[in-house]
Amino acid sequence: MSASALLTLMGVWVAVLVVPGPDLVQVIRVAPRSTRAGVMCALGVCSGTVFWVTASLAGLSAVIAARPSVLGALQLIGGLFLIYMGASSLRSGFASRRAPTVVVGTEDYTEQAIAAGSINDMTGWRAYKLGVVTNLSNPKALVFFGAVFAQFIRPDMSPTWTVAVAVILLAMSLTWFSTIAFIVRAASRWIAHHSAAIDIVSGLIFAVLGLVMAVEGIIELFG
Template sequence: MDAQLVAFAGVAAGMVAMPGADFAVVVRNALASRRAGVTCAIGVAGGLLVHTALAVAGVAAVLAAVPTLFRALQIVGGGYVLYLGYRALRSAARQRPGAGAPGDSGNSGDSRDSRYSGDSRDARGEPPASVGSLRQGFLTNALNPKAPITFLSVLPQFVPAGSPAMPRTLLLASIIVALALVWFPVVALLVDRLGRWLRRPRTARAIEGVTGGALSVLGLVLLIEAALA
């Protein structure tokens, strides 16, 4: 067995499972419905696929070498995460303590209130909620400028000396994406499984406020780091 590969799988699992903006946005969408949560999780994995592809291609080295480009991407990513946080906090503030939990209409899980995913407008011919969830997951991850730098610094450490770099790096990148495709849908399904309790008015409002606060802080940190760089 390849000991380096096993070690990398452990490191990659820790990187993927570490709570952050991806985790928060998946939980928030999963509170709306199982479909929204799983779709958002797939979007996060899609963002990781972009980052790993950039790392394999070496494009991430450009971000490291050109501070202005990195800072611009950091501002865009921070702004988007901050926007998601603002929407979550606004939604929490609008929920009345005595009102029913979001989506408590007696219908199936996939027809719950879709304000978490933010794009359930198919009645007007616009993109359905699942499209909005997919986009949120993808953009939250893809606009994180630190991810390609992280992958660029970590992946080479697990390429054995003398072996071809491209096939090995592709394998390592595939492991990261595969782990994300397992972890984030599991998180979404777990949140949905606990949905009856999590969607109680006070609980849902608290979770919405906490995730909104977490996303807002993460977005502000990115923007502050960009401003101070």
């Protein structure tokens, strides 16, 4: 891979990361709970990216090109999961609105979130799993690694370059989402007082993205 091709790929990847999507929304939801939860969620997102990179290098793009129905099935599954996450987030947000605000321990939380199970259950492991499943159902990741990424990977590319490209993309992803997690955590006092609204807005975003993705999957499979 030439230096210009690598810079182009990095530029496209920056655009994919910066444009708001399910991964960013999930990190913003989780990070106010604790710094650890935010970072673990970011690590989960990056772990999902490892899967997509590996799948793309293993021939995901070729499979999709040969059998477009595979893309439809992946879109349908990912869309349904996003709808499920949206419903869960909406349920949490509306439950939170019915509970009064309090300060718990040394960190600013809300009893709303506790009532919805958002804080007591937000262990590092749970935050990590949320990051993984969100990324795996992310339509941006599916499109990027199923179509765009393959355009930059040549059959004659050396293993060293292949590994280097994967490491660079993962490092960029981890840096971006970890930074977002720390920024959001720093604003946790304000976010804690608006956690119900954030959950509701997040739920709507997840649900809309999931619905669009599921419909596209159904059209691909049966249209």
